Amino acid sequence: MNSLERVLTSLSHKEPDRVPLFLLFGMYGAKEANCAIQDYFRDPLLVADVQLEMASKYKSDCLYTFYYASAELEAFGGSTRFISNGPPNAMEPIFTRPKDILNMRVPDFNETASLRRVLKTTRVLKEKSNDEIPIIGVVMSPLSIPVMQLGFKAYLDLIHDHPLIFEHLLEKNQEFAINWANAQIEAGATAICYFDPISSPTMLSPALYCRYGKPLAKETLAAINGPTATHFASGRMLPVINDVLGTGTQVVSASYLEDLSELKKICSNKVALLGNLNGVEMSTWSPKQAREEVRKALKAASKGGGFILSDNHGEIPYQVQEDVLLAIANAVQEFGTYAKIGE
Numbered sequence: 001m002n003s004l005e006r007v008l009t010s011l012s013h014k015e016p017d018r019v020p021l022f023l024l025f026g027m028y029g030a031k032e033a034n035c036a037i038q039d040y041f042r043d044p045l046l047v048a049d050v051q052l053e054m055a056s057k058y059k060s061d062c063l064y065t066f067y068y069a070s071a072e073l074e075a076f077g078g079s080t081r082f083i084s085n086g087p088p089n090a091m092e093p094i095f096t097r098p099k100d101i102l103n104m105r106v107p108d109f110n111e112t113a114s115l116r117r118v119l120k121t122t123r124v125l126k127e128k129s130n131d132e133i134p135i136i137g138v139v140m141s142p143l144s145i146p147v148m149q150l151g152f153k154a155y156l157d158l159i160h161d162h163p164l165i166f167e168h169l170l171e172k173n174q175e176f177a178i179n180w181a182n183a184q185i186e187a188g189a190t191a192i193c194y195f196d197p198i199s200s201p202t203m204l205s206p207a208l209y210c211r212y213g214k215p216l217a218k219e220t221l222a223a224i225n226g227p228t229a230t231h232f233a234s235g236r237m238l239p240v241i242n243d244v245l246g247t248g249t250q251v252v253s254a255s256y257l258e259d260l261s262e263l264k265k266i267c268s269n270k271v272a273l274l275g276n277l278n279g280v281e282m283s284t285w286s287p288k289q290a291r292e293e294v295r296k297a298l299k300a301a302s303k304g305g306g307f308i309l310s311d312n313h314g315e316i317p318y319q320v321q322e323d324v325l326l327a328i329a330n331a332v333q334e335f336g337t338y339a340k341i342g343e
Helices: 003-011 028-033 037-041 044-057 070-075 098-103 113-129 146-150 152-161 163-187 206-222 238-245 260-267 287-301 322-335
Strands: 135-140 191-195 228-231 251-253 272-277 307-311
Touching (some): 003 307, 044 113, 070 146, 070 163, 098 152, 113 135, 113 163, 135 163, 146 152, 260 272, 272 287, 287 322
Parallel strands (some): 251 272, 272 307
16 A cells, blocks of 8 residues: 555555554754754755655654644734744744734735745645645644734733724634645645634633634534544644534644543544653653653554544654654554554
């Protein structure tokens, strides 16, 4: 099987030749290319070439067009701070007063250099991959991007103190998210990862998720012209899992903080599960420990298909060592065939 066939079989809740492995490489590509992170993301052709090289080297079953979260903020007029060995981060909030939100416009992603580069990377990967490996695009959920637009405290205050302005913000963000997701699908992305960490019970109460996050996700995902995966970026999901299943997503992420086998039982034959290697601790793993963590995750969730092994956050940290990634890849080859799982 090629990677696309392997993934599609697993998403159909059947057992492919082995468990699919998604190593989600964003900024890690700069380390692989031995260049500065900012320079790496300025060159969409380099990003595409390195994605293909890493997928081959580490036996990953996907190509990942995610650059950095604040690239979307740049479309709204925000800016990004780059550091040498970690994820680029949003700088100052673009809204300092709630009333300013009423004047916001839905930006054109074509006017944002970083997003144009993402689309170029996607088109190149589509051309070079021969439809043999899934290309995963990313969109920040309308409920989660306001953390960058306002800052965390101001955003939480807005939810509780200015509900009408909050709903206006969600409406504009939703329109942008749908436009941006569909542009990636048109450029060649196979599926869209809907990053929604704020909806996790780790961040927001289940009651607020049911009031805002669930209906917003259901509407947004229905308007995206391709398959979607919902990712809570390390956050817990179990307290709202049944609500998440009702949004129409095809894949859900699994946090390392939760019981993977329990999540698999709930999701079995409903949606596929993605996870849940601990990306933070991965930076300190030895190859031997990496091998054991892979074995445990496969034993917990892979039987019957419907499972993709990945990290639990949605991006491999810059500090993870090459030999650990190779150990993960080799462990999937060793333990990932279904006849060997559980041995």
